[in-house]
Amino acid sequence: MTTGIVFDIKEFTVHDGPGIRTTVFMKGCPLACSWCHNPEGQSARPQVIRGLAGERLAGQEYTAEQLAALLNQQVSILSDNEGGITFSGGEPLLQAEFVAEVIDLLDEVHILLDTSGYGSKRSFQKLLERSDLVFFDLKLIDPALHQQYTGCSNDLILDNLKTLGASGMPFVIRVPLVPGVTDTDENLAAIARTVNGLPGLIRVDLLPYNQAAGSKYQYAGMEFKPGYDETRSLNINLMPFERSGVKVCVA
Amino acid sequence: MNERLERMKRRVRAHEHRSLRQSAPIDILAECEAENLSWPRRVARLVQRQCEAEQVVIDPDEQIVFTRTLPAAVPPVYSSEDWDKLTAGRTLHELGPVSNICADWGLLLSQGLLGRKRVALEARQRLFNDASSVEFLDCAIQTIDAVMGLAERYASQARTMGRDDLAGILENVPAHPARTFHEALQALRFCHAVVWLGGNYHVGLGRFDQYMGPYLQADLASGRLTSQAAEDLLAEFFISLNKDSDLYPGVQQGDNGQTLTLGGVTPSGEPAVNELTYMVLRVAQQVVMIDPKINLRISARTDLELLSLATELTRLGLGFPQYSNDDVVIPALAAHGYQLEDARDYVVAACWEFIIPGRGMEVVNIGAVSFPAAVDCALREGLAGGEDFDQILERVKTHVRGQVERLAEAYSRLLLPPAPYYSIFMRACLEQGRDLSQGLKYNNFGIHGAGSSNAADALAAVQKFIFDEHDVMPDELLSALDSNFVGHDPLRQKLEEQGPKVGNNDPAADTFLVKLFDDLAEACESQPRTPRGGILRPGTGSAMYYIWLASGHEGMREPVVGATADGRLQGQPFSANLAPSPGVRVRGPISTLQSFSRIDYQRICNGGPVTMELSDSVFRDHESVRKTAMLVRTFAQLGCQQLQLNSLSLDTLLDARVHPENHKNLIVRVWGWSGYFCELAPEYQEHIIARHFYDIQ
Numbered sequence: 001m002t003t004g005i006v007f008d009i010k011e012f013t014v015h016d017g018p019g020i021r022t023t024v025f026m027k028g029c030p031l032a033c034s035w036c037h038n039p040e041g042q043s044a045r046p047q048v049i050r051g052l053a054g055e056r057l058a059g060q061e062y063t064a065e066q067l068a069a070l071l072n073q074q075v076s077i078l079s080d081n082e083g084g085i086t087f088s089g090g091e092p093l094l095q096a097e098f099v100a101e102v103i104d105l106l107d108e109v110h111i112l113l114d115t116s117g118y119g120s121k122r123s124f125q126k127l128l129e130r131s132d133l134v135f136f137d138l139k140l141i142d143p144a145l146h147q148q149y150t151g152c153s154n155d156l157i158l159d160n161l162k163t164l165g166a167s168g169m170p171f172v173i174r175v176p177l178v179p180g181v182t183d184t185d186e187n188l189a190a191i192a193r194t195v196n197g198l199p200g201l202i203r204v205d206l207l208p209y210n211q212a213a214g215s216k217y218q219y220a221g222m223e224f225k226p227g228y229d230e231t232r233s234l235n236i237n238l239m240p241f242e243r244s245g246v247k248v249c250v251a
Numbered sequence: 252m253n254e255r256l257e258r259m260k261r262r263v264r265a266h267e268h269r270s271l272r273q274s275a276p277i278d279i280l281a282e283c284e285a286e287n288l289s290w291p292r293r294v295a296r297l298v299q300r301q302c303e304a305e306q307v308v309i310d311p312d313e314q315i316v317f318t319r320t321l322p323a324a325v326p327p328v329y330s331s332e333d334w335d336k337l338t339a340g341r342t343l344h345e346l347g348p349v350s351n352i353c354a355d356w357g358l359l360l361s362q363g364l365l366g367r368k369r370v371a372l373e374a375r376q377r378l379f380n381d382a383s384s385v386e387f388l389d390c391a392i393q394t395i396d397a398v399m400g401l402a403e404r405y406a407s408q409a410r411t412m413g414r415d416d417l418a419g420i421l422e423n424v425p426a427h428p429a430r431t432f433h434e435a436l437q438a439l440r441f442c443h444a445v446v447w448l449g450g451n452y453h454v455g456l457g458r459f460d461q462y463m464g465p466y467l468q469a470d471l472a473s474g475r476l477t478s479q480a481a482e483d484l485l486a487e488f489f490i491s492l493n494k495d496s497d498l499y500p501g502v503q504q505g506d507n508g509q510t511l512t513l514g515g516v517t518p519s520g521e522p523a524v525n526e527l528t529y530m531v532l533r534v535a536q537q538v539v540m541i542d543p544k545i546n547l548r549i550s551a552r553t554d555l556e557l558l559s560l561a562t563e564l565t566r567l568g569l570g571f572p573q574y575s576n577d578d579v580v581i582p583a584l585a586a587h588g589y590q591l592e593d594a595r596d597y598v599v600a601a602c603w604e605f606i607i608p609g610r611g612m613e614v615v616n617i618g619a620v621s622f623p624a625a626v627d628c629a630l631r632e633g634l635a636g637g638e639d640f641d642q643i644l645e646r647v648k649t650h651v652r653g654q655v656e657r658l659a660e661a662y663s664r665l666l667l668p669p670a671p672y673y674s675i676f677m678r679a680c681l682e683q684g685r686d687l688s689q690g691l692k693y694n695n696f697g698i699h700g701a702g703s704s705n706a707a708d709a710l711a712a713v714q715k716f717i718f719d720e721h722d723v724m725p726d727e728l729l730s731a732l733d734s735n736f737v738g739h740d741p742l743r744q745k746l747e748e749q750g751p752k753v754g755n756n757d758p759a760a761d762t763f764l765v766k767l768f769d770d771l772a773e774a775c776e777s778q779p780r781t782p783r784g785g786i787l788r789p790g791t792g793s794a795m796y797y798i799w800l801a802s803g804h805e806g807m808r809e810p811v812v813g814a815t816a817d818g819r820l821q822g823q824p825f826s827a828n829l830a831p832s833p834g835v836r837v838r839g840p841i842s843t844l845q846s847f848s849r850i851d852y853q854r855i856c857n858g859g860p861v862t863m864e865l866s867d868s869v870f871r872d873h874e875s876v877r878k879t880a881m882l883v884r885t886f887a888q889l890g891c892q893q894l895q896l897n898s899l900s901l902d903t904l905l906d907a908r909v910h911p912e913n914h915k916n917l918i919v920r921v922w923g924w925s926g927y928f929c930e931l932a933p934e935y936q937e938h939i940i941a942r943h944f945y946d947i948q
Binding site: 077 | 748756836838840841842845869871872875881882884885888889
């Protein structure tokens with residue numbers, strides 16, 4: 001039986017996908033985005049969070065059967081309310097075997113994969129074919145900048161985006177707008193070029209920078225080093241998308 | 252709202268009208284004693300003198316009048332020595348006067364006070380040789396005349412001021428049946444406010460959309476009113492309800508029971524939602540004040556449009572509407588001896604309890620069983636005596652039963668003061684010549700079970716760690732509880748973090764939640780009929796007990812409970828109503844509703860809501876309003892009984908404590924009622940801040 005590590009399960013997540021959803025946050029992420037607001041999702045291992053209300057352990061191990069049984073308790077409620085289960089993280093692709101096994105054990109329900117796109121083609125395929133909708137993050141198209149701000153190359157991400165585009169699966173592109181990093185005219189134009197014309201693209205969501213991004217770091221015993229000026233005003237430029245006819249929303 | 256209404260609201264919130272208040276209450280004791288009046292006659296005299304002492308206030312902005320000028324204190328009708336003699340050996344409920352019941356306001360609107368007077372006169376002729384009936388009817392008539400006198404003074408002042416529009420209305424109502432929506436609102440404003448003047452409190456407004464709806468309908472149909480003009484009148488009526496509410500008694504300001512109930516089904520079972528149902532929800536959104544507190548009756552089939560409109564109020568952070576599930580409430584009432592037509596006509600009392608307007612003289616909250624105390628006693632006795640877990644559970648049941656018996660015994664000596672004026676608006680009082688305090692069709696008592704989640708979590712922890720896993724020794728737990736966990740921090744953490752918790756849809760904890768309420772139901776069912784001919788209705792509310800049980804209060808019969816086996820420290824509050832224990836992490840509202848749906852609400856029928864706080868970040872976009880409406884529908888579909896859904900921002904609350912001056916209008920739901928955050932005592936503010944809330948990304 002495959003096991004996986006989950007750092008949180010949240011019900012009634014209303015801003016991520018259709019209907020009433022329950023989101024499973026998988027622990028561990030290959031990227032280390034300097035603006036990450038879920039630092040407890042980065043490490044693949046359980047870790048202690050020291051908050052104002054005392055300590056708790058973030059990260060619980062489940063067998064696929066355990067997690068599926070837990071989720072199956074409410075699947076019919078989620079389905080009745082136009083929703084379903086979202087797998088997010090961290091990065092679900094990092095635990096693709098486990099997530100796939102959980103999905104296979106779930107009763108019929110809408111599955112949303114919320115991914116950075118960073119993972120092997122095999123992992124991505126495995127979860128893609130089990131999903132009904134994908135939220136796919138695109139941060140930086142320039143390979144060097146991507147390496148600089150996330151600690152990783154974007155090769156795998158762009159490859160998986162091609163796979164996604166070719167699959168016909170409906171998907172939403174999510175772009176975190178980070179001042180001076182991802183919100184530049186060049187980057188937004190490059191993103192628009194990259195996604196334009198992909199079948200299945202529903203829209204692009206621009207997610208304005210969350211000034212509270214650093215708030216959880218100290219509780220996780222980590223240091224927040226953004227590497228950019230948090231206070232700089234955002235460049236919310238919809239033009240590149242509108243010009244190429246790509247539907248765009250600001251969340 | 253238009254500029255006139257905005258101005259009225261601003262002035263009410265600025266308390267401008269309070270400068271018109273008289274400084275001292277009237278004194279009627281001397282005349283009561285000189286004339287050696289009976290108790291009913293003293294109460295009638297009180298209502299009469301209060302009406303006479305009211306000074307007429309007509310603000311040029313107002314289209315619906317009455318502003319109370321008498322102070323909060325209701326003058327005594329007996330000297331304290333005589334009062335002590337009168338009440339010796341008897342139990343008084345709370346402050347004494349009849350409270351927290353609901354009139355049938357439709358009687359007022361359809362018959363007018365003169366119509367009610369004719370009924371009283373007819374009964375007086377018929378019952379002429381029954382002295383107590385004649386006395387009661389004379390008292391009722393005396394108060395009717397007093398209220399009409401007050402209205403006449405308002406009418407003539409309006410004439411003098413050149414307000415012929417207003418004078419015309421006041422010359423018709425409340426004496427005669429209301430002819431228009433405007434008149435109906437004015438009649439209700441007068442007659443409702445006078446109930447308070449007589450010392451009765453938690454005076455509900457009942458099924459507002461049902462008895463008021465036909466007047467609106469007729470005016471809109473005939474073109475007498477536009478929809479906008481009707482909304483303006485309704486908004487003014489709502490603002491007027493907020494004028495005097497600081498004079499009304501309650502545990503905290505805002506706890507005044509000015510509730511109304513919307514929706515549901517008619518007595519014959521037809522859908523009852525009408526145009527006024529929607530209008531009330533729309534107008535409350537514009538008025539944004541703490542009164543009236545709105546209850547919405549729904550079912551698994553209620554449409555999302557209505558629920559979305561109601562959710563807009565939740566989004567504003569008003570703490571209402573509170574939802575009751577007809578699918579569960581009506582059959583439960585019917586199973587407890589309520590005629591089906593009456594059960595379908597239920598309203599929600601000041602907080603949560605289900606009562607029948609015009610037909611219930613029920614005391615819906617005679618007290619609370621302290622589940623934490625029952626569990627604490629059982630654990631101490633059982634663990635010290637080396638008993639097994641089943642024996643401990645048996646002890647819990649015995650302690651719950653003991654508490655119920657003590658409450659029932661105290662209330663077997665209940666003494667209710669006469670209320671001749673209030674009786675006018677009850678079914679059959681005038682016809683039978685009987686004051687409502689002598690009993691109405693339904694005369695039940697309610698008992699709530701408080702602190703249920705903490706108590707269930709404590710039992711679950713003991714079962715798991717002591718009896719299943721043999722991980723904790725009984726002595727170790729007992730000494731940790733005695734020392735408030737000082738020196739036992741690892742144990743406390745284990746109990747708190749690894750014990751099963753109510754709210755996670757985990758049978759290991761929910762089983763005990765269900766069991767505690769079953770014990771309560773069994774204890775209530777085993778009691779004989781009360782001397783008032785009623786039963787005991789078990790409920791799930793907890794009012795102020797979540798604080799009183801933890802830190803003590805003179806009003807409590809049960810002992811304060813120290814540290815508890817769920818890892819809770821001494822002095823920390825217990826769970827309020829039906830909610831996970833404070834500080835417990837749960838996955839969210841779906842699991843919480845599933846946990847609380849396990850309770851057998853066909854036995855636990857007194858009321859008491861699942862209470863959930865949503866972070867205001869939920870409501871960033873329009874789609875989330877619809878999703879929250881779906882959550883409300885899910886509550887009904889799961890078979891839960893009652894739901895109180897709040898929206899609050901932790902940052903706002905924290906800031907309001909530091910800078911109250913910037914948050915004068917910040918409204919929060921406290922237990923069964925909403926109040927202004929900055930007008931609450933610090934311990935209630937603390938608890939609202941600490942209360943479990945769902946942080947949604």
